[in-house]
Amino acid sequence: MIRELKFLLSLWKTNLAAAMEYRATFITQSLGMILNDGVYFLVWVIFFDRFKDVRGWELADMFIVFGIAASAFGLVGMLFGNAFNLSEIITGGRLDYYLSLPRPTLLHALASRVVPSGFGDFLYGFISYAASGQFTWDGLARFVLAVLLAAAVFTAFLIIVQSLTFWMGTGGTFTMLAINAMLTFALYPITLFNQAARVVLFLVVPAAFMGAVPAGFVKAFSWSTLGLMTLAAAGFLAAAILLFHLGLRRYESGSAIQTEV
């Protein structure tokens, strides 16, 4: 375990150094993403200015939900950037490279890329929380914990969706659809959805664990919410790892010559 953690740390260090090699791109993408998120959020400012609340859900709630989703999304991009294109790696036969090395295949593949704009998303989440008008220091500690657990659920969801590529043979469009579903559902007030839709949001597209549930935890500590989020993160991660390894048995290399940089 410690060995793998050391390996991960070295990978992240190398990724960061590689990203900083193109410093202008890194800074432009990070700052651009902060601005992008800020402009996008104005939609909700305008909406709640006109309509005040959606079944009790107010602008302050949106600030927190948006903050958690943005930071969790950014964190996954920063630490496990290949989680967004695992499907391409599988179909392109690029798993050969990771399979040939004495390290856990999935972990190595996921952590081998950094998405520079992820830093912008990650930072914007904290700005959004600070702007919510509900900032407290213990709330910040809960925010950090909530972001970590939301990121774990999101990573697991990305792995599950893209592991289906092993069976489907292709998965790019499906992945795009799934990511959009996860983000869209996470960023809309959960009070909009009826019981049946909420079951989907907890179990199928676990957007509730990237938005409403962690937002509730940030607003007020609760052991039951923390337990639920931890259980969801552990459960989805276990399912993701299992599905990926089941799929890996079906993987066929094309023996193509690949260069990993």
Place this chain on the structure above:
Amino acid sequence: MKKYFAVFNINLVNSLAYPAELVTRSLMILLFMWIFYQLWRVTFAASGSDVLNGLTLRDTMWYLLLAETLELGRPRLARVISQQVKDGSIAYLLNKPYDFLLYQLSSGLGESLPRMGMLFLLGGALTWVMAGPPPDLVNWPVALVALVGAWLLHFCFNALIGLAAFVSEEVAPYEWIYQKFTFVLGGMLIPLDFYPAWLQTVSKSLPFAYMMYGPARLFVQPDPALFAQIILGQFVWLSVLGGLLLLAYSRGLRRLAINGG
């Protein structure tokens, strides 16, 4: 014109060559329209009125459908052009007997038309089931004229962002921010009619309103005065952005250095 029609035709046929892919990509609109319906159904119900700022729930949904069709269906030309500039493949397009910008316009239109058609078909079917029948057929040609102007404005912006690769290492953030401006100032997620008066004035003095709000609003409630205002606005902004595009293109060409092949 014949050669540009050929380019358009090739891209049209390409887009239609994989119908399953076309349908899968378009499924995204079902997700968005369903979630919009949840939001606006609750909002209209909470207001206790059938008409808000001159729009019914049905109007709002068909407005959003047209805006989403335009947003999801427009070609991502900024990425294509910036990639061509960065990897040098622009050299292979420049030495052909056609105008580079008209080539991009024709190929973009060929790619966009089937996608927009499929998005409108799928999204329209769901909107009809949820919110009621589409606007009167007499509204359609009016909206179509404005849709053409809106598409051309999108093209100018996208091409300008793509050509920015001549001077900027990274253009993706410009594209993200441009997209979010169309969301907010174009009235893509909330019709501009729901905005405060001062923000409506600001939005209508910028090009974004003519790229989203114009065609979508004319689709649900065509009005001769509004039609004249939208068409005039599109004409003015097309002249400004078209002029800027030609200038950026000629300046960009002067900066281009092609070494070998």
